Amino acid sequence: MNPCADTRVDPRRLICVRFDGIVNGQRHENEVQGSHPYPMPTKLPSFYQITLHVDDESVVASYGRTYGFEVFELDAPDDEWAEKIIERADSIRQRKFN
Numbered sequence: 001m002n003p004c005a006d007t008r009v010d011p012r013r014l015i016c017v018r019f020d021g022i023v024n025g026q027r028h029e030n031e032v033q034g035s036h037p038y039p040m041p042t043k044l045p046s047f048y049q050i051t052l053h054v055d056d057e058s059v060v061a062s063y064g065r066t067y068g069f070e071v072f073e074l075d076a077p078d079d080e081w082a083e084k085i086i087e088r089a090d091s092i093r094q095r096k097f098n
Helices: 025-033 058-067 081-097
Strands: 052-055 070-073
Touching (some): 052 058, 052 081
């Protein structure tokens, strides 16, 4: 049984992550940059239908603001980082489905 499809489970307590592939630098270069005459950002998760990108580089957070994708920026060591990411993902889901 797929717990993500189980309607008896509270969706606020369940995070389902589906991996369709890995986007490395070479793949990104080929698929995103391609033949664009101007430089594209080094990360563009919306191109791959990625809803929330988690990164520790502030430049990626600025790309998110510029290019319109959601970024959770990991800052200094934080014992609650996982909970914060889940909360952010839940917030995005609420906006998307409400």
